[in-house]
Amino acid sequence: MVIKAIYGGDSRKEHSAMPLEWRVVGNATAMVVDKQALVFDSNGVFRYERSLSSRLNGDCEGNPVRFNDQPTPGRCTATLIAPNMVATAGHCIAPHLCVRLDFIFGATSESMVLGSHFASSLRYSCASVEVSVSSGGQDWAVVRLDQSVPASIASPVRIAQTEVVVGMPIMGIGHPDGLPRKYTGEAQVQQVARPGTPAFRFATNLDAFVGSSGSGVFETERREMVGIIVSGQRDYDDKGCLIRYPQEQGPIAGFLALAACVAIGSTAS
Incomplete structure (x- = not known):
């Protein structure tokens, strides 16, 4: 993972x-x-x-x-x-x-x-x-x-049709570390990469862990889903302590836009 x-x-x-x-x-x-x-x-x-x-x-x-x-x-x-x-x-x-x-x-x-x-x-x-x-x-x-x-x-969930832009306030909902459901907010989109392509991704400063992979990412105004958590940085050090990063230092690779999922989900029977 x-x-x-x-x-x-x-x-x-x-x-x-x-x-x-x-x-x-x-x-x-x-x-x-x-x-x-x-x-x-x-x-x-x-x-x-x-x-x-x-x-x-x-x-x-x-x-x-x-x-x-x-x-x-x-x-x-x-x-x-x-x-x-x-x-x-x-x-x-x-x-x-x-x-x-x-x-x-x-x-x-x-x-x-x-x-x-x-x-x-x-x-x-x-x-x-x-x-x-x-x-x-x-x-x-x-x-x-x-x-x-x-x-x-x-x-x-409702899938957002709005463009993902730097500064967009977001919320992540998932199961970090395999734990019961957690909500993580107070975060924003910090970078976008390869917009307009199937490999479009964006990086954020959401607090997320192993087990968060696949979690929905939502813009906070309409509570619509804009992406899926797919990767990030190391969680814990060798002593079992949380590793904390500067607020402005986002994940190495953040999230996958949902454009490819929308058509499949909307036609499910």
């Missing part, structure tokens, strides 16, 4: 701390999990026990990082773009991995508690990988779910 980082202060927030209008958008976010990780038992009971602290090399000299006691079952993030379609990063999934991956909605810190029950309406399998591209400067995928997600669970 690619790596991300913290820029300035850590702006990540829990689902419960967000205004209603953002929680509605966030409900379209799915955690991508590997069936082999045995996140749920056969009855849909959450059973995954490995926490963030157990995944780090150290405890940051006695100063544990935020969310260190939360579970980390996620491997990537996906976003609902049609009732039975999600968009994610291309390096997160390939056709041969389809049978192994599930997509979990409602994966917040309030719900991902050991012994809690996840209804079948929150758990979906990969039916097919419609597109997966991770070369030539592109990194995106569209996955067809085994069934449509009911509107009572989540509604597909």
